[in-house]
Amino acid sequence: MAIMTVASPWIRPYDPILINVGPILSPPSAQFPLGTNHLGQDMLSRVYSGGAIMFQVAVLSVIVCLVVGVPIGLFASYLGGYTDKVASLVMDSIYAFPGLVLAIAIAAMLGPGVVNMALSIAVVYVPSYFRIIRSQVLTIKELPYVEAATIMGAKSRTTLFRYILPNVIPSIVAVATINFADAVLTSAGLTFVGLGLPVSTPDWGWDLTYGRRLLPSGAWWVIAFPGLMVVLLALGFTMMGEGLSELFNPRLQK
Amino acid sequence: MDNLLTVTNLKKYFPVEKGFLDRLLTSQKSFVHAVDDVSFSVNRGDILGLVGESGSGKSTTGRLCLKLIEPTTGSIMFEGVDLAKLHGEDLRRFRKNMQLIFQDPMSSLSPRIRVGDAVKHALSFQGVGTASEQTERTRAILERVGLKPWSNFYDRYPHQLSGGQRQRVVIARALVLNPKFVVADEPIAMVDVSVRAQILELMLELKKEFDLTYLFITHDLAMANYVCHSIAIMYLGKIVEAGSKEDVFGRPLHPYTLALLSSIPVPDPKAKLQRIIPKGEIPSPINPPKGCRFHPRCPYAQNICSEREPQLEEIKPQRYAACFFPRHI
Amino acid sequence: MPLLDIESLVVEYHTLRANVKAVDRVSLSMEKGHTLGLVGESGCGKSTLGLSTIRLVPPPGKIASGHIVLGETDIINCSDEDIRKVRGKRVGYIFQDPMTSLNPVKRIGAHFVEMIHTHEPEVSERDALKRGKDVLERLGILPERIDDFPHQFSGGMRQRVMIGLALALGPDLLIADEPTTSLDVIVEAQIIELLKELKKSLKLTLILITHNIGIVAETADRVAVMYAGRLAELGLTDDLFEKPMHPYTQALLNSVPNITKKGQVLSWIPGAPPDLAEPPPGCLYHPRCPHAFDRCKKEEPSLTKHNGTYVACHLYDRR
Numbered sequence: 001m002a003i004m005t006v007a008s009p010w011i012r013p014y015d016p017i018l019i020n021v022g023p024i025l026s027p028p029s030a031q032f033p034l035g036t037n038h039l040g041q042d043m044l045s046r047v048y049s050g051g052a053i054m055f056q057v058a059v060l061s062v063i064v065c066l067v068v069g070v071p072i073g074l075f076a077s078y079l080g081g082y083t084d085k086v087a088s089l090v091m092d093s094i095y096a097f098p099g100l101v102l103a104i105a106i107a108a109m110l111g112p113g114v115v116n117m118a119l120s121i122a123v124v125y126v127p128s129y130f131r132i133i134r135s136q137v138l139t140i141k142e143l144p145y146v147e148a149a150t151i152m153g154a155k156s157r158t159t160l161f162r163y164i165l166p167n168v169i170p171s172i173v174a175v176a177t178i179n180f181a182d183a184v185l186t187s188a189g190l191t192f193v194g195l196g197l198p199v200s201t202p203d204w205g206w207d208l209t210y211g212r213r214l215l216p217s218g219a220w221w222v223i224a225f226p227g228l229m230v231v232l233l234a235l236g237f238t239m240m241g242e243g244l245s246e247l248f249n250p251r252l253q254k
Numbered sequence: 255m256d257n258l259l260t261v262t263n264l265k266k267y268f269p270v271e272k273g274f275l276d277r278l279l280t281s282q283k284s285f286v287h288a289v290d291d292v293s294f295s296v297n298r299g300d301i302l303g304l305v306g307e308s309g310s311g312k313s314t315t316g317r318l319c320l321k322l323i324e325p326t327t328g329s330i331m332f333e334g335v336d337l338a339k340l341h342g343e344d345l346r347r348f349r350k351n352m353q354l355i356f357q358d359p360m361s362s363l364s365p366r367i368r369v370g371d372a373v374k375h376a377l378s379f380q381g382v383g384t385a386s387e388q389t390e391r392t393r394a395i396l397e398r399v400g401l402k403p404w405s406n407f408y409d410r411y412p413h414q415l416s417g418g419q420r421q422r423v424v425i426a427r428a429l430v431l432n433p434k435f436v437v438a439d440e441p442i443a444m445v446d447v448s449v450r451a452q453i454l455e456l457m458l459e460l461k462k463e464f465d466l467t468y469l470f471i472t473h474d475l476a477m478a479n480y481v482c483h484s485i486a487i488m489y490l491g492k493i494v495e496a497g498s499k500e501d502v503f504g505r506p507l508h509p510y511t512l513a514l515l516s517s518i519p520v521p522d523p524k525a526k527l528q529r530i531i532p533k534g535e536i537p538s539p540i541n542p543p544k545g546c547r548f549h550p551r552c553p554y555a556q557n558i559c560s561e562r563e564p565q566l567e568e569i570k571p572q573r574y575a576a577c578f579f580p581r582h583i
Numbered sequence: 584m585p586l587l588d589i590e591s592l593v594v595e596y597h598t599l600r601a602n603v604k605a606v607d608r609v610s611l612s613m614e615k616g617h618t619l620g621l622v623g624e625s626g627c628g629k630s631t632l633g634l635s636t637i638r639l640v641p642p643p644g645k646i647a648s649g650h651i652v653l654g655e656t657d658i659i660n661c662s663d664e665d666i667r668k669v670r671g672k673r674v675g676y677i678f679q680d681p682m683t684s685l686n687p688v689k690r691i692g693a694h695f696v697e698m699i700h701t702h703e704p705e706v707s708e709r710d711a712l713k714r715g716k717d718v719l720e721r722l723g724i725l726p727e728r729i730d731d732f733p734h735q736f737s738g739g740m741r742q743r744v745m746i747g748l749a750l751a752l753g754p755d756l757l758i759a760d761e762p763t764t765s766l767d768v769i770v771e772a773q774i775i776e777l778l779k780e781l782k783k784s785l786k787l788t789l790i791l792i793t794h795n796i797g798i799v800a801e802t803a804d805r806v807a808v809m810y811a812g813r814l815a816e817l818g819l820t821d822d823l824f825e826k827p828m829h830p831y832t833q834a835l836l837n838s839v840p841n842i843t844k845k846g847q848v849l850s851w852i853p854g855a856p857p858d859l860a861e862p863p864p865g866c867l868y869h870p871r872c873p874h875a876f877d878r879c880k881k882e883e884p885s886l887t888k889h890n891g892t893y894v895a896c897h898l899y900d901r902r
Contacts, residue, residue: 519797
């Protein structure tokens, strides 16, 4: 599992933006290993920096989800009653919308930018966190060890944070990694559609858009490499998630 | 007779959740009569066995006594304090007087908390002593319950211990606060047979050392006979017989007690047993039978038994039975 | 000719840590019409032994060596087709938990029909249902209830249904794995009485697997005691209870409360069963045995016979 945790994150792209102006649409060669696109930009640098952007978006959206979704999920299901009913209603309504459509709608409203993209993805994803946490909390709440905490005289806050939350973490990790992977795909989708980031910012989504148009002319490298990167990044995050959840499981520490 | 705990006319009804359509079409509510008018008292230093099968209400009664659930009606007095009047912070602090030993050692310990910490939490939640004093006391109690040396166990997680060891941790956690009253809910049911007596011995030693009073909840009559001083037999939410162990098991009055006694498997092939096994099974506590709850299965039932409900009466000094025709053996 | 003959059976579980011998060279045989009580605590291998007789040991478990012969059939080596014919038809098996052993979306009748059709596909559905109803009636359940779903039955009734399904095809051998563990006291007694009665009326051969010594005392002709995958003692019920030979049997009997015995003092066995991934040398019980001596720590005791009882203990093997 350690191997998985190390090998998967493709966190390389922190190079500064290098947009060389080189020969237009040249296939992969020694000087430009991944070729150039119709604007003469180096594909390799675009892939690198595009990756950086992707990563930022994904991380940001996960953070927003954690900060917003987890507390709502925890408190709503622990307190029950009206809090729970209202929260569930809100979350279910958001959940009812198909993800990408909602993301597009919100991105269109907010306008382009890394932060706004992250926010629109986060909004789409928060209900998933909520649901998973809620079902976990409801189950754990009834377990004897929570009853034990009460009988020892624990305050509600203590019970929630020291007895319930630690046991909910594995599922949070599971959702977070799917979130990462999905965020990558959604953000690529958003820029592919034309929303999300301004043209000047290097991004795999743009590359995919142009790549699609350029494909008939035989320039396969413009779409292939970014596309491959999207898949690999998503896959990498998923595997990292599996590694992380094994790490968190004390039962496997023997 | 020093009454530590007095329970009077205790009732707990749980509403039955109905499906959507049922809720629309019928306005009638139905309830699970888990505990239905139960009264008893526990003397200081006593070990009272609350014996019954599933649906008898014994576990619910135990939890009501600890105020882990709220009664529907009825009162519980602990050393003169009315538990109904305890709330919030007062209740939280009061809890150090009464603790619970759970049935399943695996699920009563958080899988993510080391066992030493799990025990120490009892002290830290109640704010007893400084952090290092708490650690000292935790180490001491771990060794006292047989987990010696403490260093072998303190930092372990529950899944790294055997069932018997886990149960000792649960006992340590219950006793580290020096409570006066301990409810033990089937404490050995999930422990291996060959180790059970060891856990029971431990509980009895600790009782002497800490001056405890136990409420022992169980379905295992043979075990109840071994450990308890007094017995109360429960059936479908009611106490049907109570008295000293020797009386209830030796000279049972209620037909249900008789049925229970004749149903226990005896590890002796030569023992010739008079088996009076009633037919049928325990009815649902949502709709208990009218009159005496046991009458549909009772071999001695008469007309009156289906019409009127017998109350728990003191038939002889300290001998209680809820039956119109108590048997004498 | 014994109905079931098990010889030197070894069942191993292949785990990452080690090869664990869940059943280690166990031999026993069943005569027709006899009842054997197979007792032991959790992890001793009794359930695994039961499942081996119909080759249902779940992976990563595997029968490693030995013989199991049922009548004329070699259970270990016969074809998949043949073992399927054995299951249900010649050996009825009652699994541990009646709550989860029945399919919740199928009516009881459907369970019976499926059971019967698997082995006798020519039987019409109507006839299969009729047979099911007869079985239910004999077990004290109203025959109309054949149309009910499992959740409509209480625990004891479900167990009766399980027994009925196991007996539906008239098997030669019935194996019951902890048939009463999850049931209440009185219902447990009802089921035991039922098994005793069926034993008589159907001349059943029964293997009763349990950790409850009490129910074995009144139903079994012979008792086999298992510890850590090995057979510790095997003898007639009366003999075993009156004069237990193996120290484990003695300790086990002393740890079970007997409500008819006044002033009983319960004892217990210190320590815990061995970790089968790293078993101690010699006799597996020696770390907990009050009578252990030098030989016990080095040499594994073999099963020897004394006045009709088999015991694996050096105390009786002064060679």
